[in-house]
Amino acid sequence: MLVTTAITVVRTRSLFAIVMLSGVFSLLSALLLVTLDAVDVAFTEAAVGAGISTVLLLGTLALTSRFERPVRRSPLPPLIVVLVTGAALIYGTMDMPNFGSPEAPAQTHVSPDYIQRSPHEIGVPNIVTGILASYRGYDTLGETAVVFTAGIGVLALIRLLRRRRDGEGNTKEGASLMRHHLILRVVTKLLVGLIMLFALYVQFHGDYSPGGGFQAGVIMAVAFILYGVVFSLDQVQMVLPPWLVHKLVALGVLIYAGTGIYSFFVGFNFLDYSALNPQHPEHGQHYGILLVELGVGITVTGVMVAIYYAFAARPPILSDEEW
Amino acid sequence: MTTENIHHVSASLGDHLPVLVVLVPFVAAPLLVFIGSRRLAWSIAFAASAISLVISFLLLMRVIGGEVISYHLGGWAPPLGIEYRVDAANAFVLLLVTAIAVVVLPFARESVRAEIPDRQNTLFYALFLLCLTGLLGVAVTGDAFNVFVFLEISSLATYVLIAQGSYRDKRALTASYDYLIMGTIGATFFVIGLGLLYMATGTLNMADIAERLVDQAGNRTVRAAFAFIVVGIGLKVAIYPLHLWLPNAYTFAPSAVTAFVAATSTKVAVYVLMRFMFSVFQPVFLFEVNTLEFIILPFALLAMFAASFIAVFQSDFKRMLAYSSIAQIGYMLLGIAFLTETGLTAAIVHLFNHGITKAALFMGVGIYALRLGGSFLDDIEGAGRRMPWTSAAVVIAGLSLIGVPGTAGFISKWVLVEAALEKGWWLIAILIVASSLLAVIYVWRVIEVLYLKAPKGDVIVKEAPLSMLLPLWVMALACVYFGLDTDLTISAARAAAEGLMAGTSGMR
Amino acid sequence: MLEEFTWPFIVGHLNYWLFIVLMMTGLYIVVAKGNLVKKIVGLNIFQTSVFMLYISMGKVTGGTAPIFPIDLNIDPDVVYSNPLPHVLILTAIVVGIATTSLGLALIVRIREEYDSIEEERILEIEQAIANAENQRHGQAMGGRAT
Structure with a gap:
């Protein structure tokens, strides 16, 4: 297929x-x-x-x-x-x-160590989360930076025209077709709340089940985008103004990196979450993972919403009928 | 070795230098966006780059004796965790990259003001820092997958930075798009290569991979991995047939971006290529597959001639320099293809010397673009008399590009010829000299236009502002300095080459 | 070489070959098609197929998803699939979408400047610009090298 x-x-x-x-x-x-x-x-x-x-x-x-x-x-x-x-x-x-052979080098060399050691070193049931946020946490920091780069990159590319359009005083743009649709609006409001709740669940439950900061960030952003699509861009931007989004985008990366930098001051290596609780390293690891996942979540939400704003604020070439 | 216990070592700030060199610009970028002040943007960027420069100097001093620093990120020992591994080779690259950043930034201030709208300032410098972060991260890491992540940080930042040239010429957008497509294909090839390597070895740490590859020389999966990694990185390096993105990207990017990217990004990619060839796959493997002599060598020679030849016929100084960059990469590959210590030394020295030379030249181009409105040869007619300081510096850097004795460019070509003779390849030594003649032609075209033609029009043209002249002259003088005093460059490059040639044994 | 193709070998490698076919389809779209949006879609297909190849490396026959029971009471008999490729691919997916969004933003700008998202048309326009430049600045070679 x-x-x-x-x-x-x-x-x-x-x-x-x-x-x-x-x-x-x-x-x-x-x-x-x-x-x-x-x-x-x-x-x-x-x-x-x-x-x-x-x-x-x-x-x-x-x-x-x-x-x-x-x-x-x-x-x-x-x-x-x-x-x-x-x-x-x-x-x-x-x-x-x-395929599937248990004797393959990939299965015998490093991976068994992760599986054996992560329960007592990290204490998080989802091994993937453990590796993602701790053993290879630095990669994930890099990944967050990639998202951040893309976010500000998109802004640098297509944010600029907005002012020009403001001058035209075009208010029709903001008025979505669906504005007068009562049922749709009520359902959306409900749905947005539910989606956000689900996002938070994915965010903070990522160490037990599949999920984590990135997925949560995407879902959270979807909530805002949905709100924007059904109501209007102006209305989402009242809830979540663009300047705040920009701050969020940066804030997430700072939280992540900050968690790592904190370990310097306690005498640990960068991103060694044991520093958060030196007596019980595995608790420290758990806090650390929660913190950095939060950072990832914030940046991803911010970037996705920022990208949506950037795209949505441009005058479309195709009118609705052409679809 | 895998069961080595976790050691959460207590350490002083000095021990964190390997990560700090990357971390400072890394954190500065979001900080800059967070603060959102246009006025502070440049200062923060400059401060961060300067700190990184100091750190990389300290690092180089530490490892130049052949020592290797290993830093365990997250406190996890490799191969479970990611490792930063500093030896002479990457410390030298770090120094080059940070030094160029520190010199280009003051230049950028004026140039960016002229070429890019003010409201872009914050984002521009944030992206600049991210690009720097990515390059540094790629250079310093000892983990193969980590290379990919940081490579993408710098690549994405570079795409956007190039596209910022669209305020002057819309072709910057398509140049950036082409680069994005090519760069992403390259990155994906690289990832495929890593995947194949992972299949054969089960690990991602470079030293660990190398160790496990020793007895797998005939493995076809490993061979395919090698091919994919070389092609993938080759796209970033702009090895001759994979260079198509480069001329437009360099020509249409803002001057400051071209100056920075041309001097650093392909150089870092060359470094990654060397690292993978020599530290991961090891010379033994390279000898066995014979790739270098039969594939890379001809392409290197082709680059030297074909690209130089095209450069001769350009009417835009900036584009001419872009083609010359492709040719110069040919020299570096040639040094690598010799597979000897001297050859590698030549490649590394040239990487450094060409970096500073090109930075100077592209800054010169930036000044012409600012004062004369363009960098076409007829734009800069007679500029030698109207802008004596700028033009003098451009001439010095131009001489270094040719490889005239007394300049940095001479040193690297000298070592390269030496390496060729050492192998007994007379023909290639002659070819190196012959291709330099092509450089003489295109550099002469520029000098002729600058000094022997009368200026067009009688508009009074001011000499460049000091904030641009100073960086230009720093680089031009560096071209001369490193042409006379070769202590730092040659000894660092030799130490680097020794470390690389020794394969893993040098890394452990 | 042919004697290598035993039945178990073919079965054990078939899925790799399938992913390779997918990858190459994606790559073909990127290289051969002239529509800028379509190229990005091709890139996505190419990358996604690479991701699947990675994940299939980590699969262990009879293994299960690498998540321990919530109380961390680990049954030593349960075989878990290799979690490391999953981690790598999570990172790679994110990098992929980052690249995609940048690419699309570029396309939007290109559309605004060139009024087209077809490579051929854009090349024509750029050729025209380059010709005009050459007229103004004297002879030259090159133009957009694609």
Whole structure:
């Protein structure tokens, strides 16, 4: 099914269909990931691939165009590149251990240590969270920085035009079609609350079950985006003004890095959460994980909302009828 | 070694230097956004870079004797945790990157004011810091996956910084988009390579991978991993056939960004390439697959000639320099392809010397763009007389680019020729000299235009402001200084090369 | 070489090959297609397939998701799949979406400046700019090297 979806994407011309297919592709892969025991990853892939990136792609289409024009140049050179790459990869698989083999190096070298040691060193049931936030916590700090970079990058690229538009005094833009829809508004209000609650659950329960700061951040952002879509951009921005979003974006990274820096002062290495409770390192680890996940959550929420604001504030090229 | 106990060591601030060098700009970036003050933005960025420069100098002094510092992030010993590992090679790269940042920032102030709207200030400097953070993080880490994460921080920041050139020329946007696509393909190839390596070894720590690769030389998974990592990083390095993103990116980016990125980002990528080739896959493996001589060497030579040749025909000084960068990367690859200690020393010295040379030249271009409105050769006609200080510095850096004796560029080419002769490759030594002749041609074209042509129009043109001249001259003088006194560069590069050639044994 | 292709080998490697086919489809879209949005979609497919390849490395036959029971009473007989690839891929997914959003933001700006998101059309426009420049500044080579 994945292959079919992917190949359809190659052949389809309608960008709208392509975007939808890419969402389908993500969902299908999320399913596959679950069967491969990667529940955390599946959760994230579904939230990101099928959720956020589809929304972003649609947002972009609204600002650009719906159809792809056929390419006139020969598809042969790209085909050769791809075939060579694929051949190299297949060549690489020749000495790979069989799928699922417990004797593979990947299964025998570092990974058993994580599984054996994390219960008493970190004391968090979800091993993935333990590695993510502590053993390899520095990678996750880097990842948060990547999100931060993307966030301010998008702002640096497309925030600027807003002022120009303000001058036009265009108020119609703010008025969404759905504004007068009473039921929709009530349901949305309820739903937004529920989504936020769920986000908080995912945020603080990430050490027990799949989930964590990133997923929570995405869900939280979805709540705001939904509010914005149903009501209007102006109204979300009253609840969560852009300047506050910018502060949040930075704040999350600062919380994360700050947690790490704190350990300096107690004489520990950077990001060694044992510093938070030197007598009981595993408690310290737990606090540390909660703190940094909070940092991740805040930054991700901030960035997603900021990106939504940036996209939504631009005058769309396509009117609603054209969809 | 895996069952080594966790040691949550008590340490003084001095022991944290390896992480601090990255952390200072890292934290400064969100701080800058958090404060949100346009006036403070530059000062914070400058202060953070300056602190990093001091730290990297301290680090280099510590490891130049061949010592290796290992820092366990989160207090977890590798391979469970991520390790920062400083030896002469990366300390030298850290020094280059931070030094360029510190010199370019004062220059950037005026240049950015002219080329980018003020309201972008905070974000611009935050992105600059992030780019710096990413480059430093890539250089200092001993963990293969961590390289990817920090590489992406710097790449994403660079894409946006390049796109900031769109206020002058909209082509900056497409240049940035092309780079984004190419860069992401490169990064994904790199990740594929890491995945294959992980399959074969089960670990991500570079030293640990190396240890477990020793008896797997014939493993086809490892070979494929090698190919993917080289191509992936090669896209970032802009190795000759993978360089397509570079000319536009350098040409249309804001001057300050070009000066910084050209001097640092490809250099860091070259370093990563060396690190993977020599510390992870080890020379033994390289000898076995023969890739270097048969694949990289011809491409290096091709880059030296083809790119220089294209550079000769450019009418835009900035674009000319961009093509020359591709050619210069060829020299570094050539040094690597020799697979000898002298060859590597040459590559590392050239990495440093070319970094400062290009920083100077691109800053010169930035000044011309500010005062004369462009960097096309007919824009800068007669600038030698109207802007004597700027032009003199550009000439000095230009001579260093050719490799005239008494400049830094001469030293690196000298070592490179030495390395070629050491191997008995006469032909290649001759080719190195011959390709420098092409550099003579394009640099001469610029000098001719600067000094022998009459200025166009009678508009009075002011010499550049001091805040731009000073950084330019610092770099130009550095080109001369490192051409005369080679103590620091050669000894650091030699120590670095020794460490790399020794493979893992040098890392442990 | 052919004798390597025994039945267990094929079964044990089939899923890798499937992911490779997917990856290459994605890569083909990126390289061959001229629509900027479609390229980004291709990039996503390419990356997602790489992620699945990673995750499949971590799968242990008979293993289960790497989450301990909540009371940390660990049954030594339970086999857990390798958690490390999951961690790496979580990071990589996030990096991927970050790149995607930047790419899309760039596309929006390109659309505004060029009024097109087709590579060919953009190349034409840029060629025109480059030609105009060359007229003004004398002969030159190059233009946009794609």
